Amino acid sequence: MALCHNVRMTSERTTTKRAAGAGPRTRSMSRAGENYLLSLAILQEDGIAPHISQLAAYLRHIPEGEEVGTTLASVSGMIQRMAKEGLLKMTKEKQIVLTAAGEKQACDVVRRHRLSERLLVDVLDVPLESAEAEAHALEHAISPGLLERIEEKLGFPDTCPYGRPIYRDSEVVLRRDTPGTIPLSDAKSNTAYVVTRIPDEDFPLLQYLVENQILPGQRISVEDVAGYRGVVDVARDGEKVSLGMDVASRIRVKLA
Numbered sequence: 001m002a003l004c005h006n007v008r009m010t011s012e013r014t015t016t017k018r019a020a021g022a023g024p025r026t027r028s029m030s031r032a033g034e035n036y037l038l039s040l041a042i043l044q045e046d047g048i049a050p051h052i053s054q055l056a057a058y059l060r061h062i063p064e065g066e067e068v069g070t071t072l073a074s075v076s077g078m079i080q081r082m083a084k085e086g087l088l089k090m091t092k093e094k095q096i097v098l099t100a101a102g103e104k105q106a107c108d109v110v111r112r113h114r115l116s117e118r119l120l121v122d123v124l125d126v127p128l129e130s131a132e133a134e135a136h137a138l139e140h141a142i143s144p145g146l147l148e149r150i151e152e153k154l155g156f157p158d159t160c161p162y163g164r165p166i167y168r169d170s171e172v173v174l175r176r177d178t179p180g181t182i183p184l185s186d187a188k189s190n191t192a193y194v195v196t197r198i199p200d201e202d203f204p205l206l207q208y209l210v211e212n213q214i215l216p217g218q219r220i221s222v223e224d225v226a227g228y229r230g231v232v233d234v235a236r237d238g239e240k241v242s243l244g245m246d247v248a249s250r251i252r253v254k255l256a
Contacts, residue, residue: 031140034109035059035068036078040088040098041106042201044174045164046250049095052076061201063133104172111167112139114160115150121161122154128161128215129207132200163197163216163252178252184232185248187222192256194219199250212241219256 029037039058043050050058056075062068069075079096082088087102098106116135120126126134142150148169151157157166165175181196195218198209209215213236223240224233232248234241243251 029105029109031066032068032078033082034140035062035066035136036082037087037098037102037106037109038113039201040096040102041110041174042164044098044103044106045176047176049091049097051094052079052096055079055096058201061203063136066136098174100172103174106174107167107171109139110174111169111171112142112147114164114166115147115154115157116142117160117162118154118157118166119150122157127210129203129210131161132206133203159197159216160200161216162200163195164200181252181254183249184222184234184243184251184253185225185245187225187232187253189222189224192219192221193253194256195251195253197252199247205247212236212239214241214243214251220253 036055036059039055039062040050043055043058048054052072052075056070056072059068059070059075069078079088079090082102083090086099087105088096088098091097113135116138117131120131120134120138121128151166160166165178167175178196184193184195187193195214195216197216198206198214200206214220214234218236221235222232223235226233227245230245231242232245234243
């Protein structure tokens, strides 16, 4: 009887650990598939429904260790597979859009990625310009239970270090707009703003933004929105910084 009792107690403890997410996360989605969902989610948050060539260009920013195919043929093949799985669809204009099922899975991938970024920056002191790449390696291995512990340890943050939203476990729809913010490219000259979000997938660009302190929470003064030159000139603590219009369009700001 004692032996049976011990076996039963051990089994109950094992079951409890599994329920809490102590074991490895079980998913049918491949690493490459998760990276496609992450990339499409980020673009969709920015109001971009990419064509295959645009998505291929975006995927080239993902670290090589993630083994994401970036040729037009490999991207086209993955898109066709994900479309058959009901995760995305192609519009008449050949743009790629996530379905409701795709957004639900994307919210989970994005949540793991951005909490990984927070863990790396806030707890492990990983430099801001390096955390994005490191998070790619970490996000795939985090179990649901561990993710909840990480979120609790971090104090339930609302955004990643780059200002993008961290989705709660119950969220299944991507956030396409941030009320009260505008793209820096739409800002007015001679006006003060606070940066709320920056693009984080391009390492050289991210390094440039970090070095020039164009970061979430930083106050900047827009000196000139020069469409004819293709740049936005801003000042930060007396230092002038010029940003290309395409980069400025993906930086979000709010009035200071």
